Amino acid sequence: xxxxxxxxxxxxxxxxEEILDLVIYRPLSFLLVKLIYPTNLTPNQISVIAxxxxxxxxxxxxxxxxxxxxxxxxxxxxxxxxxxxxxQLARLKKNGTRIGRIIDxxxxxxxxxxxxxxxxxxxxxxxxxxxxxWILIAVAGxxxxxxxxxxxxxxxxxxxxxxxxxxxxxxxIEGYEKFRKEIGKTKGxxxxxxxxDLYVGYSKWQMKITRHxxxxxxxxxxxxxxxxxxxxxxxxxSTTHLSLLVVFSLVYRIDLYFWVILIPGxxxxxxxxxxxxTIIKYLKNKSK
Numbered sequence: 001x002x003x004x005x006x007x008x009x010x011x012x013x014x015x016x017e018e019i020l021d022l023v024i025y026r027p028l029s030f031l032l033v034k035l036i037y038p039t040n041l042t043p044n045q046i047s048v049i050a051x052x053x054x055x056x057x058x059x060x061x062x063x064x065x066x067x068x069x070x071x072x073x074x075x076x077x078x079x080x081x082x083x084x085x086x087x088q089l090a091r092l093k094k095n096g097t098r099i100g101r102i103i104d105x106x107x108x109x110x111x112x113x114x115x116x117x118x119x120x121x122x123x124x125x126x127x128x129x130x131x132x133x134w135i136l137i138a139v140a141g142x143x144x145x146x147x148x149x150x151x152x153x154x155x156x157x158x159x160x161x162x163x164x165x166x167x168x169x170x171x172x173i174e175g176y177e178k179f180r181k182e183i184g185k186t187k188g189x190x191x192x193x194x195x196x197d198l199y200v201g202y203s204k205w206q207m208k209i210t211r212h213x214x215x216x217x218x219x220x221x222x223x224x225x226x227x228x229x230x231x232x233x234x235x236x237x238s239t240t241h242l243s244l245l246v247v248f249s250l251v252y253r254i255d256l257y258f259w260v261i262l263i264p265g266x267x268x269x270x271x272x273x274x275x276x277x278t279i280i281k282y283l284k285n286k287s288k
Contacts, residue, residue, distance in 0.1 A: 059118060098175075158230050161215065
């Protein structure tokens with residue numbers, strides 16, 4: 001297998017990856033994967049290191065000085081490189097696990113919460129901003145969670161209908177519930193059980209929020225109607241948010257990041273949501 005083919009096989013698919021991942025993070029993480037491939041390092045271990053770096057960035061942000069903002073940006077950047085690397089290693093070695101997928105998804109939320117809290121502490125201690133910015137940070141954090149969630153949901157639908165790489169949502173939930181019953185028969189493993197419970201609850205909530213609809217379409221039909229809008233959805237993904245945070249950290253105007261989430265970010269979310277629903281309605285009516 002050539003290096004180019006190996007790189008492609010390490011991705012979910014070119015058309016579902018975020019642009020900044022393809023241009024910046026995935027090539028770097030692929031080089032890292034090539035270095036650690038012969039070792040016994042597992043994808044889950046890489047995920048834990050990535051989560052540690054994400055939490056560390058939140059601690060750096062709390063100090064509030066420009067120097068620590070630079071440290072936080074560097075830590076956050078490396079967190080995303082490793083967050084890409086764990087999945088690429090799992091796909092190349094074909095050793096991905098159910099728990100690995102949960103941990104991989106958990107990284108984005110854990111690092112987002114810790115960095116937002118760290119930034120909140122920094123702004124609250126800054127007389128120019130004060131504690132009033134906690135409200136802005138909280139609303140921006142909720143907005144970011146929804147933006148990331150919708151992109152992740154429609155990306156998984158695309159992977160399912162076009163490439164058959166993931167199960168439908170209901171079947172996946174059933175699979176995790178069955179897995180939960182199996183590990184429930186064993187003693188201990190409380191952290192794993194808690195993670196599975198959390199993931200199942202989140203998946204059910206996601207289905208409800210996104211108003212999940214089953215479609216009977218060919219891969220070509222779904223791809224033709226959704227390829228462009230998925231590319232637009234990808235600009236609301238976690239990597240875009242991370243990269244914006246890094247940029248605003250380096251120019252020491254982190255407050256602007258939250259306004260970007262709230263105004264253009266949510267306007268894009270609402271626009272794409274309306275557009276996506278018209279596409280789903282079209283495909284649903286066509287399949288009748």
